[in-house]
Amino acid sequence: MILADLFSMILxxxxxxxxxxxxxxxxxxLHAxxxxxxxxxxxxxxxEVLAGLSILLAIIWLFPFSGSFIHWPADFVISVAWFVAFGLLVDWLNGSCGYVFDWDGINFNGTASCSQWKATIAFAFLSAICWLASAILGIYWVRRHTAPVDGAYYRRRRWYRSTV
Incomplete structure (x- = not known):
């Protein structure tokens, strides 16, 4: 499952x-x-609070331990929170800078109010997608490493571990 660990680190x-x-x-x-x-x-x-919490949790869960996959419910909740932030920011923009995903005519000359908000909205959406992908990866990993046996769940043994 080294591929899942690598993909989790990238996410x-x-x-x-x-x-x-x-x-x-x-x-x-906010400073302005x-x-x-x-x-x-x-x-x-x-x-801003959601971004700070996401930074903290991403740093804590960055290390590729198998325990980092069991946090998929928190990943899903943070993903939903990012989708809410995305919706709130799109609603706040309210078409004043044109269509939200219309990137024509964006300039980077230092007074980037519309450019700044479109970038903030885009990265909030990308963050939501990454947290959702982490949750899906966590669900996949947990389902793969636990299987029902007589109504109970157990952790599969690695092939190199002996039962003796």
Whole structure:
């Protein structure tokens, strides 16, 4: 199952990178509007907290131990939370920068308000997909390593381990 471990590490690195990008872009916006009412910034604060939690969990679960696969329920919950953040940010943008996934005419000249928000939304979506893929990989790994026997589940022995 070295392939599953490798794929899991790649997903965790992608989750870490995407969460860091969202945290940076969203944090820059929160810093720019630091005197605004916190109720108006609720969706951005939610996204920032979610990005911080994702960074923490991705670092903790980055190491390729078999125990990292049993966290698939948490991966699924975080994936749903990222999809919620994606929806909240798309709703906040509300077509003011054009269609959300229309990347024509984006420039990087330093005043990148629309470009910044489209990048934040895109990386939030990519993060949600990576967390969902981690959950699916975890479900696959857990199902593969436990099998029903007389209504009970047991952990399969490795072929090189003796029962003596």
């Amino acid at each position: 965790r690195l992608a989750e870490l990178a995407f969460a860091a990008i969202v945290a940076g872009l969203n944090g820059e916006y 509007v630091r005197n605004a009412d916190s109720w108006q910034l609720g969706r951005h604060i939610y996204t």
